[in-house]
Every structure is written in structure tokens, then in C-alpha cells.
Amino acid sequence: MSAIVILVIVVVLAIIVIGMYNGLVRLRNQVQNAWAQIDVQLKRRHDLIPNLVETVKGYMKYEQETLEKVIKARGAAMTAQGVAATAQAENQLTSTLKSLFALVENYPDLKANQNMLQLQEELTTTENRIAFARQHFNDSVMTFNTALQTFPRNIIAGMFGFKASEFFAAAEAEREPVKVQF
Amino acid sequence: MPATGMYDLIRANKRNSWLLVMVLCLILAAVAGAGGAYFGGNDPLPSMLVFGMIGLGIAMIGGLTSYFMGAEMIMAVSRAHLADEADQRQLHNVLEELCIASGLPKPKLYIIEDNAPNAFACGRDPQHSAVAVTRGLMDKLSRNELQGVLAHELSHIQNYDILFATMIGILVGSIALLCDMLLRSMRWGVGGRRRSSDERSGGGQAQALLLVVALVLMILAPLFAQILQLAVSRQREYLADTSGAKMTRDPESLARALEKIAADPEPLAAANRGTQHLYIVNPLKGLSETQSWFATHPPLRERIARLRALT
Numbered sequence: 305m306s307a308i309v310i311l312v313i314v315v316v317l318a319i320i321v322i323g324m325y326n327g328l329v330r331l332r333n334q335v336q337n338a339w340a341q342i343d344v345q346l347k348r349r350h351d352l353i354p355n356l357v358e359t360v361k362g363y364m365k366y367e368q369e370t371l372e373k374v375i376k377a378r379g380a381a382m383t384a385q386g387v388a389a390t391a392q393a394e395n396q397l398t399s400t401l402k403s404l405f406a407l408v409e410n411y412p413d414l415k416a417n418q419n420m421l422q423l424q425e426e427l428t429t430t431e432n433r434i435a436f437a438r439q440h441f442n443d444s445v446m447t448f449n450t451a452l453q454t455f456p457r458n459i460i461a462g463m464f465g466f467k468a469s470e471f472f473a474a475a476e477a478e479r480e481p482v483k484v485q486f
Numbered sequence: 487m488p489a490t491g492m493y494d495l496i497r498a499n500k501r502n503s504w505l506l507v508m509v510l511c512l513i514l515a516a517v518a519g520a521g522g523a524y525f526g527g528n529d530p531l532p533s534m535l536v537f538g539m540i541g542l543g544i545a546m547i548g549g550l551t552s553y554f555m556g557a558e559m560i561m562a563v564s565r566a567h568l569a570d571e572a573d574q575r576q577l578h579n580v581l582e583e584l585c586i587a588s589g590l591p592k593p594k595l596y597i598i599e600d601n602a603p604n605a606f607a608c609g610r611d612p613q614h615s616a617v618a619v620t621r622g623l624m625d626k627l628s629r630n631e632l633q634g635v636l637a638h639e640l641s642h643i644q645n646y647d648i649l650f651a652t653m654i655g656i657l658v659g660s661i662a663l664l665c666d667m668l669l670r671s672m673r674w675g676v677g678g679r680r681r682s683s684d685e686r687s688g689g690g691q692a693q694a695l696l697l698v699v700a701l702v703l704m705i706l707a708p709l710f711a712q713i714l715q716l717a718v719s720r721q722r723e724y725l726a727d728t729s730g731a732k733m734t735r736d737p738e739s740l741a742r743a744l745e746k747i748a749a750d751p752e753p754l755a756a757a758n759r760g761t762q763h764l765y766i767v768n769p770l771k772g773l774s775e776t777q778s779w780f781a782t783h784p785p786l787r788e789r790i791a792r793l794r795a796l797t
Contacts (some may be wrong), residue, residue, distance in 0.1 A: 324783055341586070422575070425573075425575060425576050425579065426579075428579075429576075429579035429580070429582070429628070432583040432633075433582070433583050433586050436583060436586040436587035437586050438586075439587070440586070440589070
């Protein structure tokens with residue numbers, strides 16, 4: 305009799321553990337998927353930059369330093385490992401690109417260049433996509449981390465070695481979230 | 487992030503669309519049945535049933551067509567063509583960014599070759615939706631303003647506002663077309679009847695039938711105008727404005743876009759009674775927007791003020 309009771313308890317416990325484990329895996333996959341979406345856009349930006357430098361070089365004789373900075377920031381962003389380090393390197397790249405585009409304003413010929421206009425549009429859209437994808441990624445991380453750190457899932461997480469994910473930090477000059485009231 | 491009460495809104499939009507189709511089926515069946523009874527002679531019941539069934543069939547076919555092909559029909563009526571991916575890079579980019587922000591699939595993107603700045607969305611659900619912008623909108627608005635307008639349209643898609651708006655648009659459009667045709671044929675019919683005096687009895691009967699149909703339409707027209715107003719209740723436009731602003735986190739750009747559209751004097755040639763309620767700003771200029779039966783949109787000044795209050 306008592307053997308049956310013990311068996312039932314063990315089976316129920318096993319089912320609960322399996323359910324929690326699967327839930328955590330699902331949330332972790334969502335985070336990874338959200339990250340993949342950011343990654344696509346980051347790669348896209350890295351691919352655009354050599355083209356940009358090539359276009360700008362002919363016009364900007366005296367701004368080599370700024371161009372060097374962009375190339376260096378791109379290199380650092382491409383080799384960065386992990387979410388936090390990547391976020392930092394990418395934000396650095398964003399700010400060097402900003403100062404480059406500020407300089408472009410001084411070159412009317414370059415500004416009117418068809419190739420340049422296209423590149424500018426592609427970089428703008430890529431940056432917007434990164435911003436929107438980051439929002440989605442951080443939402444997923446928040447859900448995953450909360451599930452991971454609350455009782456009793458934190459026990460399961462400890463047993464199977466789940467680790468909290470890092471947030472993708474935004475650069476300083478970000479659009480503020482809008483407060484909506486209905 | 488879904489807006490508060492979004493799911494109630496989606497449910498209401500689906501329910502209203504069903505109701506609309508069912509009411510339409512009943513009305514058409516009843517009108518056709520009455521017609522059948524009138525021409526049925528001594529034994530009106532069989533012809534009433536047959537005509538009633540035919541009316542019901544026509545209504546059902548109409549409902550199914552506008553459900554499955556509504557977006558294409560409205561785009562054709564609005565003289566819109568698909569936007570080329572390579573030529574319209576920026577427009578496609580802006581829409582794709584917003585799809586990332588909202589998690590919606592990318593709608594089909596159309597362009598209307600007209601200088602009046604305006605835009606609308608239609609379709610039956612987010613998977614089968616379409617957005618149209620005018621050439622004037624692309625020329626006159628900045629990139630961020632364009633993004634605000636498209637975010638407003640995507641909010642309509644997300645809330646299923648497009649479903650009801652599309653169905654009612656095709657219905658009102660068909661009725662308006664029918665009314666125009668009828669009016670024209672009656673005007674010509676007066677001249678034509680004199681010549682064919684030997685067919686007087688047949689012509690007289692057809693004339694009477696036309697008169698009855700015209701009468702029914704005249705009675706129904708204000709009713710549909712009322713429904714049209716419901717389709718674009720102020721609440722829905724405000725909601726699409728705010729959720730659009732929430733999507734882009736930039737209410738100021740949408741406010742500026744609305745200002746520019748409001749200040750533009752050009753009317754939109756391809757807009758008509760059946761499609762006016764779809765647009766972000768009512769394209770039929772000359773109607774003062776605060777009053778009247780035809781005020782399908784809330785006053786722009788109020789919409790802009792509400793957007794500015796968000797920042």
C-alpha cells in the first residue's frame with residue numbers, strides 16, 4: 305500500500321519537474337530566437353560599413369580619423385562575445401556612425417551622391433530594426449529571467465544549470481517609451 | 487505589447503462583421519422575396535420563395551467575395567498598384583521595421599499615384615492585409631512622419647478594424663454604384679419610353695420595379711451611413727493613433743504628419759463614398775469635419791492634441 309503511495313508521489317513529482325523543465329527550455333528558446341533576430345540586423349550593419357567607407361573615402365580627405373574609428377568599432381563589434389559585450393561594442397559603433405554622418409553634412413556633393421543616399425537609408429532602417437528587435441529581445445529576457453529566479457523553478461534551474469540571460473542595454477540617446485492611457 | 491482591451495476590440499470587430507453579413511442576407515432575401523410575391527400573380531408563394539432564395543444566394547456570394555477578395559477589390563477601386571521592392575526601398579524598409587516592432591506579418595504594400603497625401607489599410611486579418619499610401623504622402627512627409635502614419639495603419643490591422651471596414655466599404659460602395667446607375671437609367675428611361683409606346687405595359691412594370699428598388703435604397707442609405715460612422719468611431723481612430731505612437735515611441739511625428747495631411751488642399755481623386763472611411767484622414771475635402779452625417783473621422787485638431795499629450 306505504502307509502496308503505491310510513494311510511487312504515485314514520485315510520478316507526480318516527476319511530471320511537475322518535467323513540466324517546469326520544458327517551460328524553461330521554451331522560454332530560453334524564445335530568448336535565443338529574439339537574439340537571432342537582433343543578430344541578423346547587426347550582421348547586416350557590419351556588411352554595410354565597408355561599402356560606406358569606400359563611398360565616403362573619395363570625398364573626405366581630411367576626416368581619416370573618423371573613418372578609422374568607424375572601421376575599428378566595426379572590428380570590435382564583430383569580435384565581441386556575449387550579449388553585454390556585444391551591446392556595448394554595437395553602441396560604440398552606433399555613436400561613431402553618428403559622428404560620421406554629422407560630418408557628411410559638410411559635403412554637399414557626397415550628400416547628393418545616389419550611392420550615399422541608398423547607404424544612408426539602409427543604415428537608418430537597420431538601426432531602427434535593431435532598436436525594435438532589442439525591445440522584443442529584452443521583453444523575452446525579462447520573462448525568462450523571472451521564471452528562472454522565482455520559486456520553485458529556481459530549484460529546477462539550479463539542478464539543470466539554466467543561467468539568467470543578459471539584457472541588451474540601449475545607448476544613451478534612446479526614444480523614451482510612450483505612456484499610453486486608454 | 488497588446489493594448490488594453492485589444493482582445494475585446496478584436497472580438498467586437500469580428501462580431502460586427504458577421505452581423506453585417508447576416509443582416510445584409512436577410513434584407514436582400516426579404517426584398518427579393520417581396521419582388522417575387524409581387525410578380526407571382528395568383529399564387530405568389532412559390533415565386534416568393536424562389537426569388538427569396540436567389541436574393542439570399544446573391545447576398546452570400548457578395549459576403550464571401552468581399553471577405554476573401556475585399557482587399558484586392560478596394561485596391562482596384564482606389565487605383566492602387568503594388569509597390570516595387572527595389573524602387574521603393576524606403577517605404578518597404580519603414581513597413582518592415584514596424585512589423586518587427588509589432589510582431590505582425592508584413593502586409594502587401596500599394597501605392598496610389600495621387601498628390602494628395604493619405605493612406606489606408608484593408609483586408610480580412612493580419613495574414614491577409616494590405617496597406618496603401620499615396621505618392622503625395624511619400625513626397626511630402628519625412629521618414630519619421632511616414633513611419634507614424636504606417637504605424638497607425640498597422641494598429642488598425644492589429645485590432646481587426648480592417649475586417650469590418652473592408653466589408654462595410656464594399657457594401658456601401660456597391661450600393662452607391664447601384665444608386666448612381668439607377669438614377670442614370672431612370673433619367674434616360676423617361677426619354678426612351680416615349681419612343682417605344684407599343685411596349686408600354688412591359689416598360690411600365692419595369693419602371694415600377696425600379697421605383698420600388700430606388701425607394702428601398704433611399705430608405706437604406708441613411709442606415710448604412712450610420713453604420714459607416716460606427717465603423718470609424720472616434721474611439722477607433724484615437725486608439726489607432728495612440729497604439730501607433732506606442733509602436734514607434736514617437737507620437738510627435740504622427741502628429742506632424744496629421745498636420746501636414748490636414749493642411750494639404752488637394753482632394754484625392756480615387757476616394758469615394760465606399761472607401762472614404764478607410765483613410766487616415768477623410769479624403770473627401772469640402773465637408774466640414776465637425777458636423778454632418780458624413781463625419782466619419784474625429785476632428786483632426788483633437789487627434790493631434792491627444793498625440794501631443796502623450797509626450
